[in-house]
Amino acid sequence: MTAKELYHTILSKKSYLCVGLDTDIRRIPAHLRAEPDPVAAFNRQIIEATAEYAVAYKPNIAFYEAQGPRGWESLQRTLEYIPKNCFTIADAKRGDIGNTSGLYARTFFDPASSGLEFDSVTVAPYMGRDSVEPFLEFADKWVILLALTSNAGSSDFQQLPVSDEKLYEKVIRTSQTWAGADRMMYVVGATRADELAHIRTIIPDHFLLVPGVGAQGGSLAEVSRYGLNSQCGLLVNASRSILYASGNTDFALRAADEARTLQQEMASFL
Numbered sequence: 001m002t003a004k005e006l007y008h009t010i011l012s013k014k015s016y017l018c019v020g021l022d023t024d025i026r027r028i029p030a031h032l033r034a035e036p037d038p039v040a041a042f043n044r045q046i047i048e049a050t051a052e053y054a055v056a057y058k059p060n061i062a063f064y065e066a067q068g069p070r071g072w073e074s075l076q077r078t079l080e081y082i083p084k085n086c087f088t089i090a091d092a093k094r095g096d097i098g099n100t101s102g103l104y105a106r107t108f109f110d111p112a113s114s115g116l117e118f119d120s121v122t123v124a125p126y127m128g129r130d131s132v133e134p135f136l137e138f139a140d141k142w143v144i145l146l147a148l149t150s151n152a153g154s155s156d157f158q159q160l161p162v163s164d165e166k167l168y169e170k171v172i173r174t175s176q177t178w179a180g181a182d183r184m185m186y187v188v189g190a191t192r193a194d195e196l197a198h199i200r201t202i203i204p205d206h207f208l209l210v211p212g213v214g215a216q217g218g219s220l221a222e223v224s225r226y227g228l229n230s231q232c233g234l235l236v237n238a239s240r241s242i243l244y245a246s247g248n249t250d251f252a253l254r255a256a257d258e259a260r261t262l263q264q265e266m267a268s269f270l
């Protein structure tokens with residue numbers, strides 16, 4: 001999906017909501033556990049209930065890998081349920097020597113190899129240019145590079161001064177020579193909204209994936225105030241607050257309520 005197509009979907013749905021499919025088998029409502037594939041059955045209902053309000057879906061790969069081969073099957077089925085006009089993110093946080101990154105890229109971008117095809121994958125930047133480039137060899141696919149993450153530990157390394165700037169700023173500046181705003185996004189945690197205005201001075205045009213509203217307490221209003229650009233430029237993710245809004249048979253209805261509430265707030269900012 002191109003940036004233009006993504007923006008078109010954002011305008012038509014008046015939303016920049018990404019629903020995070022962090023589907024934990026242990027938190028799936030009891031009535032679904034007898035299904036042949038409980039994770040896929042849960043995801044299907046979540047996707048159907050939220051598709052009106054969401055422009056992107058982000059399965060976090062850990063939740064599927066933890067299930068072994070069954071998890072990969074659930075992931076494959078889940079991808080089939082996501083509407084074609086929605087942007088898909090494999091939240092895998094990969095990156096290795098180039099040879100190995102090439103295989104990670106095939107895992108998420110080459111259906112002939114893995115049976116999976118996402119629009120994008122999250123990538124850790126710390127092994128440098130040659131660890132990221134193999135992902136960029138796939139035409140029309142996106143790299144979403146970790147810049148300033150939402151967790152407390154982001155201050156351990158990402159915020160350390162390097163020369164005259166913070167390490168995460170150096171990551172953003174340097175990686176801009178690897179790909180443009182048409183192929184690269186950056187992760188900035190919603191809990192770091194205070195840095196967003198500054199980040200926008202470095203990358204005014206890029207899309208940012210912003211997780212951390214909902215369960216982690218980030219503010220959608222703050223993120224939107226400092227993060228929106230003329231082409232929206234934001235995908236704001238919520239996972240647990242939508243998926244587990246209810247643990248009962250009404251889980252999909254409650255997920256839709258949560259997604260709608262976020263979407264309506266987003267519509268007021270667009």
Ligand SMILES: O=C(O)c1cc(=O)[nH]c(=O)n1[C@@H]1O[C@H](COP(=O)(O)O)[C@@H](O)[C@H]1O
Pocket residue numbers: 020022060091122148149150151187188189211212213214215216237238239240241
């Ligand atoms: O790359 C991510 O998506 C990510 C980066 C980050 O800085 N913080 C962060 O929470 N995430 C992911 O975003 C999701 C947040 O989930 P909730 O806190 O349940 O909304 C999880 O899948 C995290 O792995």
